[in-house]
Amino acid sequence: MSSHEIDLKQAKVLMVDDTPANIDVLRKVLAKEGYQLFFANSGEKAVKIANRALPDLILLDVMMPGMDGYETCRCLKQTEATQNIPIIFITAKNQVEDIIEAFQLGAVDYINKPFRQEEVCMRVSAHLQTQILFKQREHLIKDLRNSEERFRLLAHASPIGICQADRQGKVVYTNKKWQNIFSLSENLGESWLQVIHVSDREKVEKLWKNSVHNNKECSTKFRISLQNEIRWVHAHVIPLHYEGSQLEGFVGTVEDITEFKQAEEQII
Numbered sequence: 001m002s003s004h005e006i007d008l009k010q011a012k013v014l015m016v017d018d019t020p021a022n023i024d025v026l027r028k029v030l031a032k033e034g035y036q037l038f039f040a041n042s043g044e045k046a047v048k049i050a051n052r053a054l055p056d057l058i059l060l061d062v063m064m065p066g067m068d069g070y071e072t073c074r075c076l077k078q079t080e081a082t083q084n085i086p087i088i089f090i091t092a093k094n095q096v097e098d099i100i101e102a103f104q105l106g107a108v109d110y111i112n113k114p115f116r117q118e119e120v121c122m123r124v125s126a127h128l129q130t131q132i133l134f135k136q137r138e139h140l141i142k143d144l145r146n147s148e149e150r151f152r153l154l155a156h157a158s159p160i161g162i163c164q165a166d167r168q169g170k171v172v173y174t175n176k177k178w179q180n181i182f183s184l185s186e187n188l189g190e191s192w193l194q195v196i197h198v199s200d201r202e203k204v205e206k207l208w209k210n211s212v213h214n215n216k217e218c219s220t221k222f223r224i225s226l227q228n229e230i231r232w233v234h235a236h237v238i239p240l241h242y243e244g245s246q247l248e249g250f251v252g253t254v255e256d257i258t259e260f261k262q263a264e265e266q267i268i
Contacts, residue, residue, distance in 0.1 A: 043067030169212035197223035
């Protein structure tokens with residue numbers, strides 16, 4: 001059994017109907033699938049249970065005393081905790097305007113009574129699988145955002161300058177250390193090339209363009225011209241791939257080695 005099937009069997013389904021016989025029929029049909037089942041005989045109770053249990057799917061009758069199915073759906077869709085729960089209406093109301101209203105309120109499906117048991121099972125299963133995929137996507141997005149935030153924090157704290165360039169070699173991200181080394185406030189695009197000492201610029205530009213064109217790793221030392229001084233830096237660039245994917249861009253590092261070069265010259 002795959003992890004996807006395990007998730008489906010653990011799915012929570014809330015059934016809402018004011019007629020006990022209808023609830024009983026649905027319970028017998030869905031219990032065979034192994035779902036965790038919850039029941040409510042009114043819209044008010046359905047809202048409370050939904051907020052507490054956070055089901056993966058809701059089967060909702062329309063014609064109920066007090067808060068009817070439409071109002072229940074509207075209430076659920078206006079609440080952050082329940083607004084993404086898929087709702088399937090199961091009702092004897094089969095006029096076109098009834099169906100249109102249901103979908104306008106955010107329902108994902110509409111089943112007429114009397115229903116066929118096999119049809120209910122298939123539709124419930126299909127929408128649960130879609131909901132599982134939706135939740136997996138949300139988790140992946142959250143993990144990606146957390147990963148990006150960790151990268152930003154690490155880059156911000158790094159004693160080495162870090163940049164990221166797109167596939168054309170245009171710099172799209174730099175950390176604070178990179179900006180400090182080049183004395184540029186943001187240092188995006190190709191502005192960093194203008195800071196390179198005139199005697200080294202052609203060599204560095206050629207090496208950079210060759211690395212971008214051939215997707216090759218490169219490393220070099222060169223001088224940069226700041227307002228009142230000339231400093232030495234060591235730069236290293238590697239192509240950026242994600243798990244064997246096509247080229248995503250480049251990651252570069254730069255380190256100020258001025259003191260090292262000065263010490264080297266004194267020894268010589």
